[in-house]
Amino acid sequence: MFQKILIANRGEIALRVLRACKELGIQTVVVHSTADADAMHVRLADESVCIGPPPSRDSYLNIHQIVAACEITGADAVHPGYGFLSENAKFADILAAHNITFIGPSGDHIRIMGDKIEAKRTAKRLGIPVVPGSDGAVTDQKEARRIAAEIGYPVIIKASAGGGGRGMKVALTEADLEVALQTASTEAGAAFGDDAVYIEKYLEKPRHIEVQVFGDGFGRGVHFGERDCSLQRRHQKVWEEAPSPALNAEERARIGGICAKAIADLGYSGAGTIEFLYENGEFYFIEMNTRLQVEHPVTEAITGIDLVHEQIRVASGGGLSVKQEDIKFNGHAIECRINAEDPRTFTPSPGTITHFHTPGGLGIRVDSGVYSGYKIPPYYDSLIGKLIVHGRNRVECMMRLRRALDEFVVDGIKTTLPLFRDLVGNADIANGDYDIHWLEKYVAKEE
Structure with a gap:
């Protein structure tokens, strides 16, 4: 150690x-x-x-x-x-x-998964289902039109080295394709120093499902179930839950098994998250994050396993502490990302926190490094804390979340707490009936 x-x-x-x-x-x-x-x-x-x-x-x-x-x-x-x-x-x-x-994983594995085109090729080779699209970077309009015609409109143009929604443009028809390709490529070059882009089928109402995986670097891999991260704005997650309200036990076991085998075959070491779009019962690989995720606590809540302990153990050569059959899923967990932002416009709101009080009680966890009198600097990400709630089932979890949000106090700056208080009372959210576009439509309607 x-x-x-x-x-x-x-x-x-x-x-x-x-x-x-x-x-x-x-x-x-x-x-x-x-x-x-x-x-x-x-x-x-x-x-x-x-x-x-x-x-x-x-x-x-x-x-x-x-x-x-x-x-x-x-x-x-x-x-x-x-x-x-x-x-x-x-x-x-x-x-x-x-x-x-x-x-964390080796530099080679980070490089492979950091290049979206190479990551997709690797995923396909490992037996992970992928979104229909180009096999590599698309370099001209003629090739783009051919690929788009084969997979069918709408299509999405994505930066190969991208992330955070930059270098992504949707073409609903062939008439949109030229501008979308040029714009995405220009944005990619400016943001990442690499203007390579590729084309994928654009799924119109998918959910964002990700599978938490671990490898020991010696050919063993396990999964810790999935998380549903479909509530997003500007391609950034704001609310995550585990397990997904959209999946059944058979789907969960199927995609988890595929991902665990892929990680083992890759010889991967440490924590990783394989992310998918999910629509009409099918999973489509979009990327793999070769690190711990912001939303890892919801997985810890339903498995009872400390994922950071596991990272340290694997990196020290101690291997995985659990086998797949040891990992059991218990109840339901939801995480709300509390950001120092305007709850409607999402404009950053740095400043001094004059009063900070976190909720407590059974099933409540708050991960935050702030305190009363702390000054939120304007230089970094706006995340100031995460509220994680666990219940025996989703209904109990939502009830507990509503109570915890009412108790949470952050004065002196604007935060996204009011948004979550609205969401927890929404019928679609209560029913688990939402996709990756739901939140942006909801916010636009409320403005």
Whole structure:
């Protein structure tokens, strides 16, 4: 087991990883920017190192400074959390070159899954169902028209190196295709330094289903069930639940088994999430995230397994602590991402939190690194906390969630709490009847 882990992140995820390390008796080091000097994870860590000014490029994305912090403190492993350098293959490679363990998959696996085109090819080879579309990058209009005609309109143009909804354009008809292709390619080049795009069939009312997987790096793989992440705005998830209200036990076992086998065959090590669009009983691979997910607590709630403990165990060479038959699913869990944003326009709302009170009681968990008097900096992601609620079934979970949202108090800034209080009383949400477009339509209707 590791002696000392450096946590290369901030906010609630840094605190989440820190807690896991303390439970395992592992010393902790956190890095922070000058803007985060008073953050909770900095206060609670055994050691902290300031690595630069507020901009991420000068601090949390500064590989040289993070490696230097490892060497200064004697950290023998790095947990990257999510975001920042968590899916940076170069970072993983550099740590390996310095004999520091990256708590995550190999640089090669990060590279494969970070390239959307190569990821799709790999998924297809591993037996994972994929969305019909081009086999690789589309380079000209003639080829684009041929592929679109074969798979049928509407189609979606996606950046190969993309994420977060950038470099994505929908063409409803052939007349839309030329502009969509050019716009997506231009956006991709500006956002990612790579203008390669590909074409897929556009599914009109799908759900977003993702499967939590783990590999031990030696040919064993397991799945921890699925999460439904269909409530999104601007391709960003805001509400996640497990299990999905849309799947039955047979579908769950089928897609979980496919994903676990794929991870084993790939020789993958650590946590990963295989994401799908799901429509009319069929699953279509869209991407794989080679890291811990923001929404991992709902999986922990229904399985009783600490996924960060599992990450650390696998990275240290201890293998998986469970076999597939050991993983049981219990009840239902929902996570609401509490952001420092206007609940209607989603405009960021940095500032000082004047009062912060979290709900409690049976089945309630709040992952947050903020406190009364804490100043939300304007430089980073707007997530300030996650409310995770667990019940014996979805009905009990929703009842408990409604009560917990009423108890949650964040004063001094705008947050998305009012949005969730609205959603928990909505009939479609209560019935689990929604798709990936539902939330944006709902917000537009309310404006």
